[in-house]
Amino acid sequence: MPWSTREVAELAGTTVNTVRHYHAVGLLAEPERSSNGYKLYEVAHLVRLLQIRRLRDLGVPLTQIESLGAGAASPEAALRAIDADLAASITRLQRVRVEIAAILRGASASMPAGFEEVSSALSEAEQSMMLIWAQLYDDEAMADLRSMLAAEPSEADAEFQSLPADAGESDIQRIAERFAPTFEDLFTRYPWLLDPRGHLTHSPQRTQDTVVATITALYNPAQREAIARASVLAAERLHRKDDA
Numbered sequence: 001m002p003w004s005t006r007e008v009a010e011l012a013g014t015t016v017n018t019v020r021h022y023h024a025v026g027l028l029a030e031p032e033r034s035s036n037g038y039k040l041y042e043v044a045h046l047v048r049l050l051q052i053r054r055l056r057d058l059g060v061p062l063t064q065i066e067s068l069g070a071g072a073a074s075p076e077a078a079l080r081a082i083d084a085d086l087a088a089s090i091t092r093l094q095r096v097r098v099e100i101a102a103i104l105r106g107a108s109a110s111m112p113a114g115f116e117e118v119s120s121a122l123s124e125a126e127q128s129m130m131l132i133w134a135q136l137y138d139d140e141a142m143a144d145l146r147s148m149l150a151a152e153p154s155e156a157d158a159e160f161q162s163l164p165a166d167a168g169e170s171d172i173q174r175i176a177e178r179f180a181p182t183f184e185d186l187f188t189r190y191p192w193l194l195d196p197r198g199h200l201t202h203s204p205q206r207t208q209d210t211v212v213a214t215i216t217a218l219y220n221p222a223q224r225e226a227i228a229r230a231s232v233l234a235a236e237r238l239h240r241k242d243d244a
Helices: 006-013 016-024 045-056 074-103 117-123 122-138 138-151 153-159 170-191 203-219 221-243
Strands: none
Touching: 006 016, 006 045, 006 170, 016 045, 016 138, 117 153, 122 203, 153 170, 203 221
């Protein structure tokens, strides 16, 4: 016995308006009509509706389904694309769970993804800096920064953190000279630190402005001067080696 539009919609678990829409876009063939003009849906129509609903539940867009007739196979390309998206989502969720587990073990949530394990050894200023740096530099650069931060902190690091804003010239120069060999080693191992243009995710000008603003906000004048001097000393040492 044929079904009415309402009846076939109920059997397919959809709505009358949806059935009409499928007719309008060519997904569902129009059924024959009775003498009084009512549509008469057969088993083939119900099967097609269920097929459409199944594909929609899997995430196949209507534009992909439109090219399929009632007896056509599933849209392989669309299904493969959806499967790839699901695989990527699973990978992302697994990574998120790892990050959450690290935070629950005591790592800081105020760090970029992947930096949780090194966060406990960093100052609040360094944690804030890494959050900002993650917006400025690409994944390769951030991986290098993570490796740098994994090193054991030195006595010079502690002295630098405690350096007061009104520190004298001799104290600033002493910190700079103690940091210079470390900076030289980092510049040698990671040359992009001296010319990061190949690792930027924003324009060089925006990156420079953000770096300057960040360092100015997070470090006091004496600390900034010590960093600047250490960088200059390290660069000079590298140049002397190159000229030798």
